[in-house]
Amino acid sequence: MFDQMDALILARIQFAFTVSFHFIFPAFSIGLASYLAVLEALWLKTGKALYLDLFKYWLKIFAVAFAMGVVSGIVMSYQFGTNWSVFSDKAGPVIGPLMAYEVLTAFFLEAGFLGVMLFGMQRVGKGLHFAATLMVAIGTFISAFWILSVNSWMHTPVGFAINADGQFVPAAPWTQIVFNPSFPYRLVHTVIAAYLTTALAVGAVGAWHLLKDKGNPHARKMFSMAMWMAALVAPVQIFAGDMHGLNTLEHQPAKVMAMEGHYDSHPDGAPLILLGIPNPEEKRVDYAIEIPKASSLILKHDPNAPLAGLDTIPDDREPPVAIVFWSFRIMVGIGFLMLGLGLWSLLARVRKKLYDWHWLHRAAILMGPSGFIAVLAGWVTTEVGRQPYTIYGHLLTADSASPLAAPAVGASLMAFVIVYFFVFGAGTWYILRLAAKAPHPHEAGVIEQEDGPIRTAGITPGPAQGHPADTRGGA
Numbered sequence: 001m002f003d004q005m006d007a008l009i010l011a012r013i014q015f016a017f018t019v020s021f022h023f024i025f026p027a028f029s030i031g032l033a034s035y036l037a038v039l040e041a042l043w044l045k046t047g048k049a050l051y052l053d054l055f056k057y058w059l060k061i062f063a064v065a066f067a068m069g070v071v072s073g074i075v076m077s078y079q080f081g082t083n084w085s086v087f088s089d090k091a092g093p094v095i096g097p098l099m100a101y102e103v104l105t106a107f108f109l110e111a112g113f114l115g116v117m118l119f120g121m122q123r124v125g126k127g128l129h130f131a132a133t134l135m136v137a138i139g140t141f142i143s144a145f146w147i148l149s150v151n152s153w154m155h156t157p158v159g160f161a162i163n164a165d166g167q168f169v170p171a172a173p174w175t176q177i178v179f180n181p182s183f184p185y186r187l188v189h190t191v192i193a194a195y196l197t198t199a200l201a202v203g204a205v206g207a208w209h210l211l212k213d214k215g216n217p218h219a220r221k222m223f224s225m226a227m228w229m230a231a232l233v234a235p236v237q238i239f240a241g242d243m244h245g246l247n248t249l250e251h252q253p254a255k256v257m258a259m260e261g262h263y264d265s266h267p268d269g270a271p272l273i274l275l276g277i278p279n280p281e282e283k284r285v286d287y288a289i290e291i292p293k294a295s296s297l298i299l300k301h302d303p304n305a306p307l308a309g310l311d312t313i314p315d316d317r318e319p320p321v322a323i324v325f326w327s328f329r330i331m332v333g334i335g336f337l338m339l340g341l342g343l344w345s346l347l348a349r350v351r352k353k354l355y356d357w358h359w360l361h362r363a364a365i366l367m368g369p370s371g372f373i374a375v376l377a378g379w380v381t382t383e384v385g386r387q388p389y390t391i392y393g394h395l396l397t398a399d400s401a402s403p404l405a406a407p408a409v410g411a412s413l414m415a416f417v418i419v420y421f422f423v424f425g426a427g428t429w430y431i432l433r434l435a436a437k438a439p440h441p442h443e444a445g446v447i448e449q450e451d452g453p454i455r456t457a458g459i460t461p462g463p464a465q466g467h468p469a470d471t472r473g474g475a
Helices: 007-046 049-082 085-119 126-155 174-178 183-212 217-251 253-260 294-300 321-350 358-366 370-384 406-436
Strands: 160-162 168-170 272-279 284-291 389-391 447-449 454-456
Touching: 007 049, 007 126, 007 183, 007 370, 007 406, 049 085, 049 217, 049 406, 085 126, 085 168, 085 174, 085 389, 126 174, 126 183, 183 217, 183 321, 183 358, 183 370, 183 406, 217 253, 217 294, 217 321, 217 358, 253 294, 253 321, 253 370, 272 294, 272 321, 321 358, 321 370
Parallel strands: none
Antiparallel strands: 160 168, 272 284, 447 454
16 A cells, blocks of 8 residues: 555654644643642632532543543654654754753653642642642743743754764853843743643633523633633734744745745735645746735835745755645634634623633634644644744655565554544543533542542543653643
């Protein structure tokens, strides 16, 4: 079946498939861990049982999502040795220590406090339990910090030299490598995306239960908190995305050319192509709907500023324009839909109809999965836009793969597809079941201790849950 296919293409498909599954769970767990910390802090400050009920309600969902993030993350590490051994050998002296820092900081922090957070509500004091929740939330952020530092260095490599063996080795202080030119922008943009992803998921659950019972105080609270996040943070994300785009224009201009669909250079101002069909054979965008000179205005803050096009890039160094063009528009379009939902909720709040406007609730439900779609579209834009390089400008993807035969890569790809859809499909179904149950007073936690034997609630912990082998859910 795979004999006629290229091993490199299959390896790229496999990595894209597994990382796509992995990305959605940490994006959710990063935001949800912080949301849980906020809920517990509000409970400790106000003493209102409603916040504790919501904490326990979302803690069960967090436990499942976190576990799936861990499992999917383990697979990613193996692929560096199986399918991408040349890349690992050449880039290992730089990215290896950064990955180790992620293990030594985020891994141990999460592993040390996750058990207390999940199972310690009835066993430790309130202060210690809140500290554990904070440590898990901080751990997910630190994990994202190191992983994004590695990824950003691959996009904007600095502070290195290439030795006689062709390896990238550090040639500058580690701070220069860690805080490479694109890292601050990528970190802010990705973490905010994780918070928005969680807010929209929480808002969708709250809206679902409001449609059934608009008087449910737990549903009202979670919906209100989620809509505040959408209204206040979506504009910040749009601004952060714009800053990230300007940084990308400076360091990876070919990616921006593909995002904008600019096959040709525009010496007196480039148009903003809203929609169209990229035609790589004819080097143009067919049926383009565009705003004259708007792209120059956005990217250069001058409508008449010249912008180079892909005609300045050799054909074998161009990224796949069609994929980048459409994934970028999906991401941006969803971002503005998030902004619209937030503004709509503000209008409803001003008119004191936040819990009464059913069309707002239906829109929130439809927008529930939009955060996951947006982060995947953003990842596709970022990674496909880097092609044909693994380390931008220095190491081609074609020179990074292991010398494997196509049938071997294809067989493992098929195995991943079957196992992933079965395992993660079951996990997602279970999360949806948990979310479909309305939150209520005296919500049971993941596991609680009463006067008698231990009583399970929602999840039956096994050895892997009680003693996690790898807790890099934020990776």
